Amino acid sequence: MIVMRQDATAEHVAGVIAAIEARGLSAHAIPGAQRTAIGITGNEGPLETAVFEALPGVLEAIRVSHPYKLVSREVKPDESIVTIGDVAIGGRKLVVIGGPCAVESREQTLTVARGIKSAGGHILRGGAFKPRTSPYSFQGLGEEGLKILAEAREETGLPIVTEAVDMESLDLVERYADAIQIGARNMQNFSLLKRAGKAKKPVLLKRGMSATLEEFLMSAEYIVSQGNYQVILCERGVRTFSDYSRNTLDLTVVPAVKQISHLPILVDPSHGTGKRDKVPALSRAAVAVGADGVIIEVHHDPDRALSDGPQSIRPDAFAQLVVELRRVADAVGRIL
Numbered sequence: 001m002i003v004m005r006q007d008a009t010a011e012h013v014a015g016v017i018a019a020i021e022a023r024g025l026s027a028h029a030i031p032g033a034q035r036t037a038i039g040i041t042g043n044e045g046p047l048e049t050a051v052f053e054a055l056p057g058v059l060e061a062i063r064v065s066h067p068y069k070l071v072s073r074e075v076k077p078d079e080s081i082v083t084i085g086d087v088a089i090g091g092r093k094l095v096v097i098g099g100p101c102a103v104e105s106r107e108q109t110l111t112v113a114r115g116i117k118s119a120g121g122h123i124l125r126g127g128a129f130k131p132r133t134s135p136y137s138f139q140g141l142g143e144e145g146l147k148i149l150a151e152a153r154e155e156t157g158l159p160i161v162t163e164a165v166d167m168e169s170l171d172l173v174e175r176y177a178d179a180i181q182i183g184a185r186n187m188q189n190f191s192l193l194k195r196a197g198k199a200k201k202p203v204l205l206k207r208g209m210s211a212t213l214e215e216f217l218m219s220a221e222y223i224v225s226q227g228n229y230q231v232i233l234c235e236r237g238v239r240t241f242s243d244y245s246r247n248t249l250d251l252t253v254v255p256a257v258k259q260i261s262h263l264p265i266l267v268d269p270s271h272g273t274g275k276r277d278k279v280p281a282l283s284r285a286a287v288a289v290g291a292d293g294v295i296i297e298v299h300h301d302p303d304r305a306l307s308d309g310p311q312s313i314r315p316d317a318f319a320q321l322v323v324e325l326r327r328v329a330d331a332v333g334r335i336l
């Protein structure tokens with residue numbers, strides 16, 4: 001990583017980038033509040049620091065010790081703010097995302113979207129492509145589902161986030177949605193991560209169900225290293241021996257991420273617990289522990305939902321939850 005002097009000019013930065021690229025490496029300029037840093041990737045071994053330190057405007061060249069580079073606080077000390085539609089994620093303001101697990105029909109999605117909007121939710125979620133454990137389960141409406149989501153955005157003004165499960169669906173999701181979700185099951189689908197890194201839309205990256213923090217951040221690094229710096233992490237629970245919930249929501253990862261990465265992190269208490277009645281408590285805990293927001297599954301008729309009904313809360317419970325989260329936000333110095 002090259003740290004530029006505070007008084008370095010745009011020409012100095014361009015000169016350093018040219019010197020990096022002349023060596024066949026990639027340069028990633030990261031403007032900060034105090035000074036610009038330039039990350040270097042593509043080198044297979046350590047680089048000689050002196051050649052870069054000799055360039056005009058350079059303060060120092062540092063070897064980044066972590067395996068994740070561009071997503072680390074070492075390279076970028078200031079927190080990143082990622083924007084989905086017109087909603088900023090990662091600042092003082094918390095974000096609340098809500099919506100059904102799957103887009104099932106126009107009526108279902110519009111009904112839930114109206115509930116999210118009137119409750120004060122900021123972004124609508126809903127899967128058009130569903131990665132289901134069983135091939136016999138509802139697989140999603142595909143492009144038809146994306147059209148329904150676009151209509152819901154049109155009516156409510158809520159930006160939409162929806163999952164891409166492979167290369168083909170990623171092309172479609174990039175076209176229709178405001179953010180691309182990469183699900184837990186695809187967290188280490190490296191070709192999909194690289195493709196997401198070329199996308200022009202922000203990426204919501206969910207933690208794999210057995211991923212360590214380092215693996216999680218390395219997956220984010222895949223996306224960022226391809227040039228897409230708009231990555232939001234999402235903790236959604238990991239597999240443990242606990243048998244009273246679908247997954248174990250690892251809230252400890254939130255302050256851990258905050259310490260070593262500048263990326264925003266959300267919490268998904270729906271998949272994290274698998275149980276509707278546990279969702280409000282874990283949502284409040286997520287905000288208390290420093291998450292930048294929550295993503296919640298909501299369904300107006302969860303007992304008839306085609307996927308994840310048992311963990312989906314009703315729109316009125318979602319509205320009540322937003323009120324409760326506002327109070328927790330206030331207590332921890334955040335705004336909702």
Ligand code: PEP
Binds near residue numbers: 101183236271
């Ligand atoms: C989802 O958001 O509906 C989903 C499938 O999530 P995850 O990838 O975390 O299981």
Ligand code: MN
Binds near residue numbers: 297307308
């Ligand atoms: Mn789901």
